[in-house]
Amino acid sequence: MAQALLTHGGYEARRAASDADRDRAFALRYRAFVDPKGQGRERDGFDGLFDHVLIERAGEVVGTYRYAVFDNMALVSKGYSSQHYDLAPLARTEGKAMEMGRFCLAPEVHDADVLRVAWGAMAALVDRADVKLLFGCSSFPGVDPNPYHDAFALLARDYQSAPGMRVGRKSREIVTFPDATPDPQVARAALPPLLRTYLGMGGWVSDHAVVDRQMGTLHVFTGVEIDRVPPARARALRVLANGSHGTD
16 A cells, blocks of 8 residues: 555555555546435546546545646647646746646535645646646536526636637537626536635636536636745645655
8 A cells, every 4th residue: 555645634645555545536536416215326538648646534535536647738739627727838838747637626525624635636746747738627516507607707717727728629518608797606516626726826727618418517627836825835745744644
């Protein structure tokens, strides 16, 4: 078994070390993305490219995500997000990139410490690999964009990427963000927790959402430039990451 990336509040984050570990991650993904009471496995052809992180408590997997490190931005086209977005603009920047995906918690888990452990472990991985850009797809449940009108308008107004980092449109079925004044309270309530965390770290998004009927979600490309994470947030993550962790 791999040593812990981080332990905190009774939770432990570690990399999957065996096929059995990965199977447990796929089982949780099925419950999170397909059927909360189901016994299936959610997996795709990209899983072999990624490492998988398990967040456990008392031997039970309560959270998981996968990640892959690309030695330069030109290689991000090999990842999952590239099938939905044109990532060519990212190739102009320097440094390593890390793609994070399939982030989910057990449906019955509502403890904020799970998210803290997940992000603390991610901060440790980012620092170890000297990553310059963290990116992925942030998912909204369902494929109907109407409930997210205000959220999409808020993203369009306040969280667009710089023009030089703006990924292009590639998927056949997309939702263009509205040019409208959002109700901030309604908008923020509709933002998924993962996306709120990205944005709190200075993250930015694409100018559209992709309709993913296979997953039953709408998702937006999301990026965080590590050097632009607000100092207070970066310090808090590093304190958590370095306060109680193992080495591999």
